[in-house]
Amino acid sequence: MKSALEAIRARALERLQNADDLAALEEARVQLLGKKGELTAILKTMGQLSPEERPVMGQMANEVRAAIEEKLAARGAALKAAMAEQKLKMETIDVTLPGKPIREGHRHPLNLVLDEIKEIFLGMGFDVVSGPEVELDYYNFEALNLPPDHPARDTQDTFYITDKVLLRTQTSPVQIRTMEQRKPPIRIIAPGRVYRSDAVDATHSPIFHQIEGLVVDEGITMSDLKGCLETVIKRLYGEDSVVRFRPHHFPFTEPSAEVDVQCFACHGKGCRICKGEGWIEILGCGMVHPKVLAGCGLDPEKYSGFAFGIGLERIVMRRFAVDDMRLFYENDTRFLEQF
């Protein structure tokens, strides 16, 4: 029995040493020490031994068991350490690999030009102000001399929220809000988003941007208006750009005009971009209507002013020769990266 125990110990220790993963080790543990294991089987035959031999063999069996358990623990620890090392090796970073280039962000073309326009006006002493996009009918229409049944309301396909609340169709309501809050001299621009339920095409979008302008003081005339806008347009497009003022009608200005710049694509010949006209309309303007001044508590006998509304998208299209407005909103990086 003694030699049998020794053989068991030798075989067990060798088997454990050769177990090369934790699953194999566990399998060995069950077979060596479990109920069906060799050691257990041999212990069951102890009853056949003489009373003198029994304690000696019992002790020896215990020693074998202890040796196996010790080897199990040692081998288990060694395997775990090897696995941890292996894992660390797999996670090492090869700092010699070539890097992935980081794609740089770009300013949106609408923001690039808006910033330029702001700079020009700031240099001329204007403040930049803003107003709400969810606006009262009163500010968007009524105070701008567009009473409830005014036909010009139909030309601005308005998104109404309630009878009295709407998405502003123009930045002009900021004029009223400004005149209510400030006393002349007033010189502001108010850039922002406006909304109209227009179908999308190359030159229309239901959300677009305007830059409102307002100057109110004593003795402001139409020549101030022309001088100011011509200066701005030439700063934006260069001294040689061709500008024309065309008589027009807006309810909140009198007289009113629209300003066109010669088409960038065909230089006045007429093409798809200018719809065959040779000119692109970029802003509306005029002398603030006396009714509008009076409605804001400003005496039209004492004060006069001019106002303008610039369509930002059209200006940017002309500036960068972009022939489809939709490109501004799709945020295709192949387009945006060009600016």
Ligand code: DAH
């Ligand atoms: N609000 C006008 C529009 O959206 C543009 C405009 C015209 C603004 C004349 C003005 C102005 O301030 O004086 O069509």
